[in-house]
Amino acid sequence: MTSSTDLVDFFTSVVVKKFSSSPFARKTSDSVAALGEKKLIVAIRRWLGDASPRAPFGIGDDCAVLPAARGPQLITVDPVIYGRHFDASIPPRAVGAKLLKRNLSDLAAMGGRPTAAVLALTLDPRTSLTWLQAFYRGLAACARRHGVPIVGGDIAQADGVLAASLTLLGAATGPRVVTRTGARCGDALYVTGELGRSLQSGHHFKFSPRLAEGAWLARQPAVRAMMDVSDGLAKDLHALTPSGAAPALDAVTLPLRRGADLRAALTDGEDYELVFALAACADATAFATAWRRAFPRTRLTRIGSFARRGALPPSALPLDAFFGYEHLR
Amino acid sequence: MTSSTDLVDFFTSVVVKKFSSSPFARKTSDSVAALGEKKLIVAIRRWLGDASPRAPFGIGDDCAVLPAARGPQLITVDPVIYGRHFDASIPPRAVGAKLLKRNLSDLAAMGGRPTAAVLALTLDPRTSLTWLQAFYRGLAACARRHGVPIVGGDIAQADGVLAASLTLLGAATGPRVVTRTGARCGDALYVTGELGRSLQSGHHFKFSPRLAEGAWLARQPAVRAMMDVSDGLAKDLHALTPSGAAPALDAVTLPLRRGADLRAALTDGEDYELVFALAACADATAFATAWRRAFPRTRLTRIGSFARRGALPPSALPLDAFFGYEHLR
Numbered sequence: 232m233t234s235s236t237d238l239v240d241f242f243t244s245v246v247v248k249k250f251s252s253s254p255f256a257r258k259t260s261d262s263v264a265a266l267g268e269k270k271l272i273v274a275i276r277r278w279l280g281d282a283s284p285r286a287p288f289g290i291g292d293d294c295a296v297l298p299a300a301r302g303p304q305l306i307t308v309d310p311v312i313y314g315r316h317f318d319a320s321i322p323p324r325a326v327g328a329k330l331l332k333r334n335l336s337d338l339a340a341m342g343g344r345p346t347a348a349v350l351a352l353t354l355d356p357r358t359s360l361t362w363l364q365a366f367y368r369g370l371a372a373c374a375r376r377h378g379v380p381i382v383g384g385d386i387a388q389a390d391g392v393l394a395a396s397l398t399l400l401g402a403a404t405g406p407r408v409v410t411r412t413g414a415r416c417g418d419a420l421y422v423t424g425e426l427g428r429s430l431q432s433g434h435h436f437k438f439s440p441r442l443a444e445g446a447w448l449a450r451q452p453a454v455r456a457m458m459d460v461s462d463g464l465a466k467d468l469h470a471l472t473p474s475g476a477a478p479a480l481d482a483v484t485l486p487l488r489r490g491a492d493l494r495a496a497l498t499d500g501e502d503y504e505l506v507f508a509l510a511a512c513a514d515a516t517a518f519a520t521a522w523r524r525a526f527p528r529t530r531l532t533r534i535g536s537f538a539r540r541g542a543l544p545p546s547a548l549p550l551d552a553f554f555g556y557e558h559l560r
Numbered sequence: 561m562t563s564s565t566d567l568v569d570f571f572t573s574v575v576v577k578k579f580s581s582s583p584f585a586r587k588t589s590d591s592v593a594a595l596g597e598k599k600l601i602v603a604i605r606r607w608l609g610d611a612s613p614r615a616p617f618g619i620g621d622d623c624a625v626l627p628a629a630r631g632p633q634l635i636t637v638d639p640v641i642y643g644r645h646f647d648a649s650i651p652p653r654a655v656g657a658k659l660l661k662r663n664l665s666d667l668a669a670m671g672g673r674p675t676a677a678v679l680a681l682t683l684d685p686r687t688s689l690t691w692l693q694a695f696y697r698g699l700a701a702c703a704r705r706h707g708v709p710i711v712g713g714d715i716a717q718a719d720g721v722l723a724a725s726l727t728l729l730g731a732a733t734g735p736r737v738v739t740r741t742g743a744r745c746g747d748a749l750y751v752t753g754e755l756g757r758s759l760q761s762g763h764h765f766k767f768s769p770r771l772a773e774g775a776w777l778a779r780q781p782a783v784r785a786m787m788d789v790s791d792g793l794a795k796d797l798h799a800l801t802p803s804g805a806a807p808a809l810d811a812v813t814l815p816l817r818r819g820a821d822l823r824a825a826l827t828d829g830e831d832y833e834l835v836f837a838l839a840a841c842a843d844a845t846a847f848a849t850a851w852r853r854a855f856p857r858t859r860l861t862r863i864g865s866f867a868r869r870g871a872l873p874p875s876a877l878p879l880d881a882f883f884g885y886e887h888l889r
Contacts, residue, residue, distance in 0.1 A: 287739045293669035293787055294634040294730065296737055305623040308678045308714045308727060315718055340622035349637045351680070351725040385637045389644055391720060396680040398637060398727035401623065408625055410616045458622055 253319045254366075254393050256359035263363065264356035268386065274360070275384070278367035282374040283381045295382035297347055297400070304346070305401035305408065307337040313393035317436070323362045324369030325436040331373045333461075334399035335440035336503045340459035341408040342449020343401035344442065348374065349383035351396045358393055366395075377442070404446035414456040414508035416476045419515060419536045423529055424504040426464055427491025434488065435501040445505055447525050453513035460504045465497040465553035471508060473537060479547035480535035497553040508537065582648045583695075583722050585688035592692065593685035597715065603689070604713070607696035611703040612710045624711035626676055626729070633675070634730035634737065636666040642722035646765070652691045653698030654765040660702045662790075663728035664769035665832045669788035670737040671778020672730035673771065677703065678712035680725045687722055695724075706771070733775040743785040743837035745805045748844060749864045753833040755793055756820025763817065764830040774834055776854050782842035789833045794826040794882035800837060802866060808876035809864035826882040837866065 256262040263271055276283060276290060286292040311317055311333070317326045331348065338345055350370075354363075374381055379399070423444055429435040441459075448454045460467050468478045487496050509518060515533065522531050538544065585591040592600055605612055605619060615621040640646055640662070646655045660677065667674055679699075683692075703710055708728070752773055758764040770788075777783045789796050797807045816825050838847060844862065851860050867873065 286741075287670075287737070292740050293666040294636040294672065294737075296670075296739075297633040297635055299631050300629050300633065302628050304626040304629065306626060306676070306678055306712055306727075306729070307623040308680045308712060310680055310682065310714060310716050312682060312716055312718045312721075315716060337622040341616075341625075343623065347635070349635055349727055351637045351639055351727075353639065353641060353682075353723060353725075383635055383637060385639060385725070387639050387641055387644060387723075389641045389721070389723065392718070392723070394682060394716075394718065394721070394723070396682075396714070396725045398635075398678055398680075400635075408616070408623075410625075411621050412615075 254362040282371035305343040308398045309333040310396040323365035327366040327369030328373035329436040338401040339441045339445035345379040347400045353394045409457040417511035418508040422506045425486045425488040427495035429501040438503045453510040457507035460502040463498040476537040477540045479538040486532045583691040611700035634672040637727040638662040639725040652694035656695040656698030657702035658765040667730040668770045668774030674708040676729045680714045682723045738786040746840035747837040751835045754815045754817040756824035758830040767832045782839040786836035789831040792827040805866040806869045808867040815861045
């Protein structure tokens with residue numbers, strides 16, 4: 232069960248709105264209510280274009296029919312909600328892409344690749360058709376880029392709400408999927424990219440999900456456990472930590488996004504980077520060399536290791552002093 | 561793409577509230593905000609119990625891992641939203657069950673059986689823990705009854721919203737799935753159960769999805785096309801009608817729910833019955849006998865046939881005068 236980072240404080244206080252793409256129509260003629268459901272579905276299918284196959288393999292029947300899957304499947308679900316994950320300062324095309332990319336990041340964290348997606352949309356009747364068209368076109372463009380057919384959906388109406396929840400199916404890219412469990416005391420900890428200030432920098436909607444990196448890491452037997460960083464490293468690391476151990480992070484090496492301090496890097500949400508444990512016995516130099524060859528443009532940082540609980544080195548960051556985003560508080 | 565029936569007018573005007581199960585807490589101590597996200601997820605897993613397998617096969621990792629599926633898969637998504645699909649007059653256990661049953665009805669309509677479900681929950685921080693616990697227990701009981709593991713989920717926060725969207729995966733129960741296309745001029749039209757007054761009678765949350773009936777019908781080669789009736793027969797039948805044809809319904813045979821008139825049977829939503837086309841050349845008597853043997857307690861009614869457009873018998877119901885529920889109007 233993953234959870235969504237709460238951006239409401241950010242959106243209501245911090246951001247300098249560079250431009251506005253209000254999702255609600257000023258004129259009724261630009262609202263979904265003006266179109267009605269039947270024509271709206273026709274329009275959505277046009278906006279999705281070839282990202283959405285024809286029924287029964289896509290939208291238009293009671294269920295969509297998916298081809299048989301070889302090997303285990305992966306499934307994840309994540310939403311975008313107006314006022315939480317986006318507001319009028321985010322271009323609607325980027326909101327559509329973000330919805331898919333959030334879910335792709337979950338697949339990447341297990342070394343998976345996407346196979347199909349379904350979308351549940353909840354909208355206020357005043358939702359702007361212009362906004363919605365751009366949202367779907369952004370989603371479709373991202374789906375095409377990643378080869379994900381949008382095979383089904385649902386539209387429901389609720390006053391004052393604009394939310395979309397996407398369920399993503401996937402498959403392993405190699406012989407195994409990497410879970411969050413499996414790390415051991417002594418394992419080294421690595422993180423891709425940079426951490427912190429995702430919201431202020433626009434990273435939260437501009438990021439590229441680490442699909443290729445995740446697939447590569449799943450093929451390295453020395454990678455014992457992996458997850459994506461979405462609620463802040465300090466909080467998320469708990470799920471990766473084996474019992475009897477604690478993360479011993481080195482403050483100096485933590486890769487900070489431009490303008491981020493240590494607290495931001497540890498507690499800001501929506502990093503969408505991969506954090507993983509590399510077996511203590513692995514050849515770290517050879518691993519780093521192989522990584523640079525595979526991903527010359529993706530930063531990889533060794534940020535510490537799992538130490539025995541109670542035997543943390545004095546230089547280790549006191550993680551308990553930092554809390555990632557706690558939802559519903 | 562299926563759509564949800566709008567119950568807001570019904571809930572705000574018609575229903576006599578027999579009892580109240582407000583989903584919002586009067587005391588903060590009974591709200592999800594009092595618990596916080598981490599403990600809430602622990603509680604949800606407890607409420608779901610053995611309806612929710614352990615990670616990586618269930619909730620608790622970036623994705624859930626599903627066993628390999630033989631043959632084609634089915635996928636559908638439908639929500640329940642406070643104020644649209646339920647209100648305080650519906651027991652929360654029934655709301656949880658309804659969420660799953662709405663999706664099971666879509667599977668039934670193609671002759672499928674369920675294999676796994678994921679749940680995306682959007683809730684106001686004031687949502688009552690008592691209400692939510694009953695919701696999840698109702699969902700879990702229904703999932704157990706139908707053998708559907710709840711393998712994943714997401715919790716997001718949004719003020720003033722209480723909504724849950726469920727994505728259901730399934731498989732065919734036999735050699736084929738039945739789609740909405742395939743009916744021909746002359747085919748007979750049948751409907752299971754009774755139509756109309758679903759909201760007033762409580763059928764909309766008490767119904768049993770027609771899974772066994774759908775699976776049986778999919779094994780009859782003479783059943784050419786099928787769907788579930790969710791937005792009213794008059795509207796839904798369009799999707800089953802072959803080009804050049806029109807449904808010729810017999811007003812006398814239409815199976816009315818107690819208290820329903822013709823208009824209610826044709827236009828009320830949430831019937832969750834199956835409507836299907838039987839090949840004109842099929843032996844209708846033998847078919848009816850076989851049905852009664854298989855489902856002695858499920859009413860089956862021949863309601864008419866597909867006639868050539870422009871050659872409708874004078875006795876046929878003028879369907880264009882009836883409109884099913886049109887969303888977003």
